[in-house]
Amino acid sequence: MMTARTCEERVEQNLVGRLEDLRKLWTLYLQDQEASDDEVGNLDEWGLCFDYVPGESGLEGFFRYQLSTGGPGDEFRFFADAGGQVHRVEYWFLDWFDGAHRVLADQDRALLLEIWEGYLEPSADEAIRNSRG
Numbered sequence: 001m002m003t004a005r006t007c008e009e010r011v012e013q014n015l016v017g018r019l020e021d022l023r024k025l026w027t028l029y030l031q032d033q034e035a036s037d038d039e040v041g042n043l044d045e046w047g048l049c050f051d052y053v054p055g056e057s058g059l060e061g062f063f064r065y066q067l068s069t070g071g072p073g074d075e076f077r078f079f080a081d082a083g084g085q086v087h088r089v090e091y092w093f094l095d096w097f098d099g100a101h102r103v104l105a106d107q108d109r110a111l112l113l114e115i116w117e118g119y120l121e122p123s124a125d126e127a128i129r130n131s132r133g
Contacts, residue, residue: 005076007072007100011093014074017093018067019108022044026115043119050120052127053077062090063127065120071096078116084124086116 021040028035029043036042048066055061063078071093079088089112092101104112 007093007095007098010095011091011100011102014072014093015102018074019111022115023111026111026119029119035080041050048125050123052124052131054131062121063124076112078112078120080124081114084121089113089116105130 015096025040025043025046028037033044034042040046046066046067048069050063050065053062053092060079065076065078066072067076072093074091074093077090077092078086080086080088089103089104089109091104094100
C-alpha cells in the first residue's frame with residue numbers, strides 16, 4: 001500500500017512551479033495587460049480570488065491571493081499593516097486536513113511584492129470591505 005505524501009513533502013515543488021508560472025505571467029502582463037501564454041493563460045484569469053481574511057483568536061489577518069481550492073489548494077498570503085505595507089509573504093499548500101507553507105524571501109519575495117504593488121494592492125480596500133459583510 002502506498003502512503004500519500006504530506007503537504008510538507010510537496011510544498012516546495014508546488015511553490016517552484018507556481019513561481020515559474022507567475023514570473024511568466026507577470027512579464028507578459030507588464031508588456032501587454034491582455035497578453036496570454038498558451039499553457040498558463042493570462043494574469044487576470046490565473047488566480048481564483050483576491051480577498052481579505054480577518055485575524056481571529058489573536059492571529060494576524062492577511063490578504064489571500066487564492067490560486068486553487070479543494071484537495072489540494074494553494075495560495076499566497078500577504079501580511080500588511082494598515083497602510084498597505086507588506087511585511088511578510090507566505091505560500092500555502094493545503095490538502096485535506098493537512099497544510100504546509102513557506103515564507104518567501106529574496107527574488108521570490110521581490111516578485112510577489114511587485115505584483116502586490118502593481119496588480120493586487122489597488123483591490124485591497126475592496127477586499128477588506130467585502131470581508132466585513
